[in-house]
Amino acid sequence: MTLKDCYTRLGGDYDEVLGRLRREQTVQKFVFKFLDDKSFDLFEVSMDSKDYGEALRAVHTIKGICQNLSFTKLYESSEAATKALKENDYEKAAAMRPQLSDDYSQTVSAIEEYKQSGEG
Amino acid sequence: MEKQKILIVDDSEMNRALLVDILDDQYDVVEAENGTEAVSILSQHRTDFSLLLLDIMMPEMDGFEVLAYINKYHWNDTFAVIMISADDSPQNIKRAYDLGAFDYISRPFDPTIVQRRISNTMFLYARQQRLEKIIAEQFSEQEKNNKLMISVLSHIVEFRNGESGLHVLRVNAITKCLLKQLTRKTDKYPLSKADISLISTASALHDIGKISIPGEILNKPGRLTPEEFEVMKTHSAIGSQMLLELPAEQQEAPIVQVASEICRWHHERYDGKGYPDGLQGEEIPISAQVVALADVYDALTSERCYKKAYTHEDALKMILEGQCGTFNPLLLECLQEIADTLSTELTDVSTEQGLKNNIQAVRGKIDYDRLFSYEKYTVLSRKQRHLQLLYIDSLTNVYNRRYYDEHFESAEDAEAVVVIDADNFKQINDNYGHTAGDTVLQGIAQMILSCVRKSDAVIRYGGDEFVIVFSNIPADVFKKKLERIRAAIDLLTIEKYPEIHISVSIGGVYGKGKTKELFTVADNMMYQAKARKNFVTIQFLSADIGEEREGDLL
Structure with missing residues (x-):
């Protein structure tokens, strides 16, 4: 499995990210780093406890990371959730959680699969 | 990197x-x-x-x-x-x-x-x-150079004037204190911090016009005749004129404009009785008003050859009584209010100059208040005229032997004494006559006077022998001064007798002691110098009596 395959699996734009960051190694380094990022957990916990300020910051961070890594699919759902929370539309934000969760899981499993495939 | x-x-x-x-x-x-x-x-x-x-x-x-x-x-x-x-x-x-x-x-x-x-x-x-x-560096460099140039200029004036270099610094400090107090008290005069600094700096130039006053008048130890006083009075207008003759673009510089005001009007008085223009009250720019008061205050509270230093209280009393002319009442209030600040500021000034050494002024204890007129302020009282007759040598216009005997002879805290004797003076008298001899003595006296500060006393001890009693003078300056006197007299020519060459032998002693004893040492040194003629010999006494170090200059 190549990094490009991984990007296809997670719904990202590999050409865009490589064009920007130039080296596959750099892209790979940050893609693996994504696995360590705790923002999604923070978002989930904050939503559960209705701490919407913290939830906004967390999902906003996810959005920023996705932008930088060109994780298009996850970017879109995190962007939508960010927007909802910014507008204090908590119901809408809550309704978006399943989608966001799915996209996140898809992204993480694609990366993990790629990592295990030994290409990295 | x-x-x-x-x-x-x-x-x-x-x-x-x-x-x-x-x-x-x-x-x-x-x-x-x-x-x-x-x-x-x-x-x-x-x-x-x-x-x-x-x-x-x-x-x-x-x-x-x-x-x-x-x-x-x-x-x-x-x-x-x-x-x-x-x-x-x-x-x-x-x-x-x-x-x-x-x-x-x-x-x-x-x-x-x-x-x-x-x-x-x-x-x-x-x-x-x-x-x-x-930019900041250039600015500060320029500021430094400006200040330096101004202090060089004022030093030249003071040097010629025979005053100590402290006068300019002190007037600067007093001016600054007065202006600060004035702005605290009233907003009648719109003075910014920059204005205050400008005026204080410009105050250094207040007496530049004295450059044009003949040395005989400027440094005359005795009373000025009315004619001489008129000449002296021209220095304020001349100083301002000198600045106004600068190229137009320099004239426009604020410092030049302020300095010019100060030069011209620092002898004006609030009641219109000053000179040169007889301006009255607020017709006199505030810069000139303040410098005038600072100038007077410093003259009173500093020691001069003709008077000891008055205390702040005495000086203030004299100023308030109008003994030095009338001043702006507001400024007089300021002067009274800044007594404490002034005393620290002025101490700082003298400490900075390194002149505050442990040597006491030789004549500090003697009361000869207002013995002689000083420049501008006073007309001599009968008593003063009497004193002048008593203590001034009529031929050479320096102090006479009586003055020395009464005021110095028994002083115990003399510091540096010099004996100067003209070489081959008898021959001059014999060959050219006594009139020529008298002229030579006058020339020597004037030359010595022009080489020392006003605070040093020059005495015609007798015949062709002169004595100088120095106060507060560093050893190296003392050495240089004696050499300068010797060299200056060596070059002296007498107009009517161009063929006469004059030289002096100088003996000096540097160290604390009784004047009488110091005189004996200096006299001995002079006789040693006499062996070579046109020569200076100095003995430096160390602090402990008995230990002596000898050195000569050439």
């Missing part, structure tokens, strides 16, 4: 890592994970950083709060702030700029663009700072 330092402030470790990856080849990168941490780093090491990359949305203290804080304390004078955020809504970007951000970089980060943006920003900032520094 050391790498420039960048602080990245972002709560997302991923985002920081990405930026570090982009930047750490070229820069020294430090990370902070929220606003509070950033402010704490900056408060200690802000001058280390050239640039701050700041995220907006962060826990604890967000990017806007950090920006506001930075702006409030002007920290962004030394580094640029570039905002980085995923949220690039126009409102946010605008708000960031309003709060003092230098630029805005939006995500996703393109390394090439980020690097260029950052290096351009740093280049601009560094350039601006370098230019600011250059």
